[in-house]
Amino acid sequence: MPELPEVETIRRGLEEKIVGREIKKIELIRPKTFPGCSKKLWGKKVLKVWRRAKILGIDLTGDFTLLFHLKMTGQLIWERESRITGGHPTEDMFTHMPNKSTVVVFEFDDTSHLYFNDQRQFGWIKLVDSKQLTGNSEKLLGILGPEPLEKDFTWQILKENLFKRKKTPIKIALMDQSLIAGIGNIYASESLFLARIDPRRLVNALTNEEFKKLHQGIIDSLQASLKHGGSTLANFVDSEGKKGYFLNFANVYNREGLPCKNCSGPVKKFTQGGRGTYWCPSCQK
DNA sequence: CACTTGACCTGTCCGC
DNA sequence: TGCGGACAGGTCAAGT
Numbered sequence: 001m002p003e004l005p006e007v008e009t010i011r012r013g014l015e016e017k018i019v020g021r022e023i024k025k026i027e028l029i030r031p032k033t034f035p036g037c038s039k040k041l042w043g044k045k046v047l048k049v050w051r052r053a054k055i056l057g058i059d060l061t062g063d064f065t066l067l068f069h070l071k072m073t074g075q076l077i078w079e080r081e082s083r084i085t086g087g088h089p090t091e092d093m094f095t096h097m098p099n100k101s102t103v104v105v106f107e108f109d110d111t112s113h114l115y116f117n118d119q120r121q122f123g124w125i126k127l128v129d130s131k132q133l134t135g136n137s138e139k140l141l142g143i144l145g146p147e148p149l150e151k152d153f154t155w156q157i158l159k160e161n162l163f164k165r166k167k168t169p170i171k172i173a174l175m176d177q178s179l180i181a182g183i184g185n186i187y188a189s190e191s192l193f194l195a196r197i198d199p200r201r202l203v204n205a206l207t208n209e210e211f212k213k214l215h216q217g218i219i220d221s222l223q224a225s226l227k228h229g230g231s232t233l234a235n236f237v238d239s240e241g242k243k244g245y246f247l248n249f250a251n252v253y254n255r256e257g258l259p260c261k262n263c264s265g266p267v268k269k270f271t272q273g274g275r276g277t278y279w280c281p282s283c284q285k
Numbered sequence: 286c287a288c289t290t291g292a293c294c295t296g297t298c299c300g301c
Numbered sequence: 302t303g304c305g306g307a308c309a310g311g312t313c314a315a316g317t
Contacts, residue, residue, distance in 0.1 A: 002310060002311090003310055003311090006310070054310090054311080069311080069312085070310085070311090071293095071310085071311050071312075072294090072309070072310055072311055072312095073294090073295080073296090073309085073310080074310095101295085118294090118295095119294080119295055119296065120293080120294045120295050120296080120309085121293080121294050121295075122293060122294065122311065122312080123311090142312095165286095165287085167286085167287070168287070168288085172287095172288090175311090177311095177312085184310055184311070185309095185310060185311085186310060187310095230310090231310070232310090233309070233310060234296085234297080234309070234310090235309090235310080236310065273288075273289080274289075274290075274291095275311095276308085276309090
Protein backbone atom coordinates (compact mmCIF):
# COMPACT_ATOMS: atom_id res chain seq x y z
CA MET A 1 0.00 0.00 0.00
CA PRO A 2 1.43 3.00 1.32
CA GLU A 3 4.19 4.90 -0.29
CA LEU A 4 5.23 8.34 0.83
CA PRO A 5 1.99 10.21 0.01
CA GLU A 6 -0.18 7.61 1.70
CA VAL A 7 1.89 7.44 4.88
CA GLU A 8 2.12 11.23 4.95
CA THR A 9 -1.65 11.51 4.51
CA ILE A 10 -2.13 9.24 7.51
CA ARG A 11 0.48 11.15 9.51
CA ARG A 12 -1.24 14.50 8.94
CA GLY A 13 -4.59 13.11 9.98
CA LEU A 14 -3.30 11.33 13.05
CA GLU A 15 -1.26 14.27 14.24
CA GLU A 16 -4.27 16.42 14.87
CA LYS A 17 -6.18 13.62 16.55
CA ILE A 18 -3.78 11.93 18.93
CA VAL A 19 -1.09 14.43 19.94
CA GLY A 20 -1.59 15.08 23.66
CA ARG A 21 -3.67 11.94 24.15
CA GLU A 22 -2.66 9.32 26.69
CA ILE A 23 -2.54 5.63 25.83
CA LYS A 24 -4.89 3.83 28.16
CA LYS A 25 -4.50 0.34 26.78
CA ILE A 26 -3.10 -1.62 23.82
CA GLU A 27 -4.86 -4.74 22.64
CA LEU A 28 -2.87 -7.26 20.59
CA ILE A 29 -5.23 -9.21 18.40
CA ARG A 30 -2.27 -10.52 16.43
CA PRO A 31 0.73 -10.30 18.79
CA LYS A 32 3.25 -11.06 16.03
CA THR A 33 2.56 -7.62 14.56
CA PHE A 34 3.93 -5.90 17.68
CA PRO A 35 6.53 -8.15 19.31
CA GLY A 36 7.95 -5.53 21.70
CA CYS A 37 4.62 -4.39 23.09
CA SER A 38 4.65 -3.75 26.80
CA LYS A 39 2.31 -2.53 29.52
CA LYS A 40 4.87 0.14 30.35
CA LEU A 41 3.36 2.04 27.40
CA TRP A 42 0.06 2.39 29.22
CA GLY A 43 -0.24 5.90 30.57
CA LYS A 44 2.25 7.41 28.12
CA LYS A 45 1.27 10.53 26.20
CA VAL A 46 1.65 11.14 22.47
CA LEU A 47 4.14 13.93 21.82
CA LYS A 48 4.63 13.83 18.09
CA VAL A 49 3.63 11.96 14.92
CA TRP A 50 6.33 11.91 12.27
CA ARG A 51 7.30 10.13 9.06
CA ARG A 52 10.57 9.06 7.50
CA ALA A 53 10.36 7.28 4.14
CA LYS A 54 7.41 4.88 4.52
CA ILE A 55 7.85 4.55 8.28
CA LEU A 56 5.46 6.32 10.63
CA GLY A 57 6.76 7.24 14.07
CA ILE A 58 4.83 8.13 17.22
CA ASP A 59 6.91 9.70 19.99
CA LEU A 60 5.63 9.12 23.52
CA THR A 61 6.57 10.43 26.93
CA GLY A 62 9.18 8.37 28.74
CA ASP A 63 11.48 8.33 25.68
CA PHE A 64 9.40 5.72 23.92
CA THR A 65 8.86 5.77 20.16
CA LEU A 66 6.56 3.49 18.23
CA LEU A 67 7.58 2.73 14.65
CA PHE A 68 4.92 1.54 12.20
CA HIS A 69 5.42 -0.01 8.77
CA LEU A 70 2.21 -0.61 6.86
CA LYS A 71 3.81 -2.64 4.05
CA MET A 72 1.16 -3.50 1.43
CA THR A 73 -2.18 -3.42 3.20
CA GLY A 74 -1.72 -1.73 6.56
CA GLN A 75 -4.26 0.84 7.72
CA LEU A 76 -4.29 3.19 10.71
CA ILE A 77 -7.83 4.28 11.38
CA TRP A 78 -8.75 6.52 14.27
CA GLU A 79 -12.27 6.61 15.65
CA ARG A 80 -14.08 8.33 18.45
CA GLU A 81 -15.74 5.85 20.73
CA SER A 82 -19.14 7.23 19.99
CA ARG A 83 -19.63 8.51 16.51
CA ILE A 84 -21.38 11.82 16.26
CA THR A 85 -21.65 12.07 12.51
CA GLY A 86 -24.84 14.06 12.35
CA GLY A 87 -25.89 11.99 9.39
CA HIS A 88 -25.04 8.92 7.38
CA PRO A 89 -21.41 8.02 6.99
CA THR A 90 -20.23 8.48 3.42
CA GLU A 91 -19.91 5.29 1.43
CA ASP A 92 -16.13 5.44 1.27
CA MET A 93 -15.77 5.37 5.04
CA PHE A 94 -15.16 2.37 7.19
CA THR A 95 -17.64 2.48 9.99
CA HIS A 96 -17.26 -0.62 12.09
CA MET A 97 -13.95 -1.07 13.84
CA PRO A 98 -12.48 -3.43 14.69
CA ASN A 99 -13.00 -5.59 11.63
CA LYS A 100 -11.57 -8.95 10.66
CA SER A 101 -8.28 -7.44 9.49
CA THR A 102 -7.66 -5.56 12.75
CA VAL A 103 -4.37 -6.67 14.30
CA VAL A 104 -3.71 -4.11 17.06
CA VAL A 105 -5.96 -1.60 18.87
CA PHE A 106 -4.78 1.46 20.83
CA GLU A 107 -7.24 2.96 23.27
CA PHE A 108 -6.74 6.55 24.42
CA ASP A 109 -7.80 8.43 27.54
CA ASP A 110 -10.61 10.25 25.73
CA THR A 111 -12.07 6.84 24.70
CA SER A 112 -10.97 7.29 21.10
CA HIS A 113 -9.29 4.30 19.43
CA LEU A 114 -6.59 3.77 16.83
CA TYR A 115 -7.01 0.58 14.82
CA PHE A 116 -4.11 -1.03 12.99
CA ASN A 117 -5.72 -3.16 10.29
CA ASP A 118 -3.64 -5.31 7.99
CA GLN A 119 -5.20 -7.75 5.59
CA ARG A 120 -1.95 -9.40 4.51
CA GLN A 121 -0.28 -9.11 7.90
CA PHE A 122 3.09 -7.98 6.57
CA GLY A 123 3.05 -4.76 8.55
CA TRP A 124 4.68 -4.31 11.94
CA ILE A 125 5.04 -2.09 14.99
CA LYS A 126 8.30 -1.74 16.90
CA LEU A 127 9.01 -0.09 20.22
CA VAL A 128 12.30 1.78 20.29
CA ASP A 129 14.15 4.27 22.48
CA SER A 130 13.47 7.83 21.28
CA LYS A 131 16.97 8.89 22.25
CA GLN A 132 18.50 6.36 19.87
CA LEU A 133 16.70 7.98 16.93
CA THR A 134 18.50 11.29 17.23
CA GLY A 135 21.75 11.15 15.33
CA ASN A 136 22.30 7.63 14.06
CA SER A 137 18.81 6.48 13.24
CA GLU A 138 20.24 4.11 10.66
CA LYS A 139 20.26 1.17 12.98
CA LEU A 140 16.56 1.51 13.79
CA LEU A 141 15.15 2.81 10.52
CA GLY A 142 17.58 1.25 8.05
CA ILE A 143 19.66 3.11 5.51
CA LEU A 144 17.39 5.69 3.95
CA GLY A 145 18.04 8.09 1.10
CA PRO A 146 16.89 11.71 1.05
CA GLU A 147 13.27 12.78 1.53
CA PRO A 148 12.10 13.94 -1.90
CA LEU A 149 9.75 16.61 -0.57
CA GLU A 150 12.35 18.31 1.62
CA LYS A 151 13.70 21.63 0.40
CA ASP A 152 17.28 20.40 0.24
CA PHE A 153 16.45 17.64 -2.25
CA THR A 154 18.14 18.66 -5.50
CA TRP A 155 18.59 16.94 -8.83
CA GLN A 156 22.30 16.66 -8.10
CA ILE A 157 21.58 14.79 -4.85
CA LEU A 158 19.17 12.54 -6.72
CA LYS A 159 21.82 11.76 -9.31
CA GLU A 160 24.54 11.24 -6.76
CA ASN A 161 22.43 8.76 -4.80
CA LEU A 162 21.06 6.84 -7.76
CA PHE A 163 24.62 6.50 -9.06
CA LYS A 164 25.32 4.11 -6.19
CA ARG A 165 23.52 1.63 -8.45
CA LYS A 166 24.88 2.71 -11.81
CA LYS A 167 23.97 -0.44 -13.69
CA THR A 168 20.46 -0.88 -12.32
CA PRO A 169 17.36 -0.02 -14.35
CA ILE A 170 16.14 3.38 -13.23
CA LYS A 171 12.70 2.10 -12.16
CA ILE A 172 14.26 -0.48 -9.83
CA ALA A 173 16.70 2.08 -8.42
CA LEU A 174 13.89 4.53 -7.65
CA MET A 175 12.23 1.97 -5.41
CA ASP A 176 15.44 1.36 -3.43
CA GLN A 177 14.81 3.14 -0.11
CA SER A 178 18.52 3.51 0.57
CA LEU A 179 18.89 5.68 -2.54
CA ILE A 180 15.76 7.82 -2.25
CA ALA A 181 13.08 7.54 0.41
CA GLY A 182 9.38 6.93 0.03
CA ILE A 183 8.97 5.92 -3.62
CA GLY A 184 7.27 2.60 -4.36
CA ASN A 185 5.73 0.92 -7.34
CA ILE A 186 3.13 3.57 -8.13
CA TYR A 187 5.27 6.70 -7.97
CA ALA A 188 8.26 5.08 -9.67
CA SER A 189 6.13 4.55 -12.78
CA GLU A 190 4.41 7.93 -12.47
CA SER A 191 7.56 10.01 -12.04
CA LEU A 192 9.31 8.26 -14.93
CA PHE A 193 6.32 9.04 -17.12
CA LEU A 194 6.43 12.72 -16.16
CA ALA A 195 10.17 12.74 -16.94
CA ARG A 196 9.56 10.87 -20.23
CA ILE A 197 12.17 8.27 -19.34
CA ASP A 198 12.02 4.58 -20.33
CA PRO A 199 11.90 2.57 -17.04
CA ARG A 200 14.41 0.05 -18.43
CA ARG A 201 17.20 2.58 -18.91
CA LEU A 202 20.22 2.05 -16.66
CA VAL A 203 20.98 4.75 -14.13
CA ASN A 204 24.34 5.63 -15.66
CA ALA A 205 22.77 6.11 -19.08
CA LEU A 206 20.70 9.10 -17.95
CA THR A 207 21.80 12.62 -18.86
CA ASN A 208 21.82 15.54 -16.44
CA GLU A 209 18.80 16.95 -18.26
CA GLU A 210 16.98 13.69 -17.57
CA PHE A 211 17.94 13.73 -13.89
CA LYS A 212 16.52 17.25 -13.68
CA LYS A 213 13.26 16.12 -15.27
CA LEU A 214 13.13 13.04 -13.07
CA HIS A 215 13.73 15.15 -9.96
CA GLN A 216 10.80 17.34 -10.90
CA GLY A 217 8.68 14.35 -11.90
CA ILE A 218 9.19 12.76 -8.50
CA ILE A 219 8.19 15.93 -6.67
CA ASP A 220 5.21 16.56 -8.94
CA SER A 221 3.79 13.05 -8.75
CA LEU A 222 4.16 12.88 -4.95
CA GLN A 223 2.61 16.30 -4.45
CA ALA A 224 -0.25 15.58 -6.83
CA SER A 225 -0.99 12.42 -4.89
CA LEU A 226 -0.90 14.23 -1.55
CA LYS A 227 -3.36 16.72 -2.95
CA HIS A 228 -5.81 13.91 -3.72
CA GLY A 229 -5.35 12.06 -0.44
CA GLY A 230 -3.04 9.34 -1.80
CA SER A 231 -3.70 6.28 -3.98
CA THR A 232 -6.28 3.63 -3.19
CA LEU A 233 -5.75 0.52 -5.28
CA ALA A 234 -7.79 -1.64 -2.92
CA ASN A 235 -6.94 -1.10 0.73
CA PHE A 236 -5.53 2.33 1.40
CA VAL A 237 -7.57 4.68 3.57
CA ASP A 238 -6.55 7.69 5.63
CA SER A 239 -6.80 8.06 9.40
CA GLU A 240 -10.55 8.60 9.09
CA GLY A 241 -11.10 5.61 6.85
CA LYS A 242 -11.41 7.64 3.64
CA LYS A 243 -9.96 6.50 0.33
CA GLY A 244 -7.46 8.49 -1.72
CA TYR A 245 -8.23 9.49 -5.28
CA PHE A 246 -4.85 10.06 -6.92
CA LEU A 247 -5.23 7.01 -9.18
CA ASN A 248 -8.04 8.84 -10.97
CA PHE A 249 -5.38 11.30 -12.06
CA ALA A 250 -2.47 8.90 -12.59
CA ASN A 251 -0.92 8.94 -16.05
CA VAL A 252 0.14 5.30 -16.36
CA TYR A 253 -0.20 3.28 -13.14
CA ASN A 254 -2.91 0.63 -13.36
CA ARG A 255 -3.83 1.90 -16.84
CA GLU A 256 -2.64 -0.95 -19.05
CA GLY A 257 -4.29 -0.70 -22.47
CA LEU A 258 -5.85 2.67 -21.72
CA PRO A 259 -4.84 5.73 -23.74
CA CYS A 260 -1.76 7.66 -22.68
CA LYS A 261 -2.87 11.06 -21.42
CA ASN A 262 -0.14 12.71 -23.48
CA CYS A 263 -0.19 10.92 -26.86
CA SER A 264 -3.33 8.73 -26.68
CA GLY A 265 -1.33 5.61 -27.51
CA PRO A 266 -1.90 2.54 -25.33
CA VAL A 267 -0.23 2.36 -21.92
CA LYS A 268 1.87 -0.80 -21.60
CA LYS A 269 2.76 -3.01 -18.67
CA PHE A 270 5.68 -5.36 -18.14
CA THR A 271 7.38 -7.06 -15.21
CA GLN A 272 10.53 -5.62 -13.73
CA GLY A 273 12.11 -7.08 -10.62
CA GLY A 274 8.94 -9.06 -10.09
CA ARG A 275 6.75 -5.95 -10.02
CA GLY A 276 4.48 -4.47 -12.64
CA THR A 277 5.85 -1.43 -14.45
CA TYR A 278 3.48 0.80 -16.41
CA TRP A 279 4.72 3.14 -19.13
CA CYS A 280 4.01 4.75 -22.48
CA PRO A 281 6.50 3.42 -25.03
CA SER A 282 5.97 6.31 -27.40
CA CYS A 283 6.40 9.07 -24.79
CA GLN A 284 9.14 7.53 -22.66
CA LYS A 285 12.52 7.13 -24.35
C1' DC B 286 27.76 -6.65 -7.58
C1' DA B 287 23.33 -7.22 -9.93
C1' DC B 288 19.55 -9.71 -10.53
C1' DT B 289 15.97 -13.43 -9.58
C1' DT B 290 13.11 -16.03 -6.73
C1' DG B 291 10.78 -17.19 -2.71
C1' DA B 292 8.97 -15.96 1.76
C1' DC B 293 5.87 -13.51 4.59
C1' DC B 294 -0.05 -13.51 4.23
C1' DT B 295 -5.01 -12.75 2.74
C1' DG B 296 -8.21 -11.57 -0.62
C1' DT B 297 -9.96 -10.72 -5.24
C1' DC B 298 -10.51 -11.42 -9.89
C1' DC B 299 -10.40 -13.99 -14.20
C1' DG B 300 -10.64 -18.00 -17.12
C1' DC B 301 -12.19 -22.56 -17.56
C1' DT C 302 -20.92 -22.33 -8.60
C1' DG C 303 -16.26 -23.99 -7.97
C1' DC C 304 -11.36 -24.23 -8.49
C1' DG C 305 -6.76 -22.96 -9.70
C1' DG C 306 -3.67 -19.47 -10.80
C1' DA C 307 -2.13 -14.80 -11.15
C1' DC C 308 -1.74 -10.75 -8.92
C1' DA C 309 -1.88 -6.79 -5.31
C1' DG C 310 0.97 0.18 -2.36
C1' DG C 311 6.87 -3.71 0.54
C1' DT C 312 10.96 -5.60 2.12
C1' DC C 313 14.02 -9.50 3.43
C1' DA C 314 17.11 -13.44 2.75
C1' DA C 315 19.09 -16.67 -0.10
C1' DG C 316 20.69 -18.36 -4.44
C1' DT C 317 22.76 -17.70 -9.24
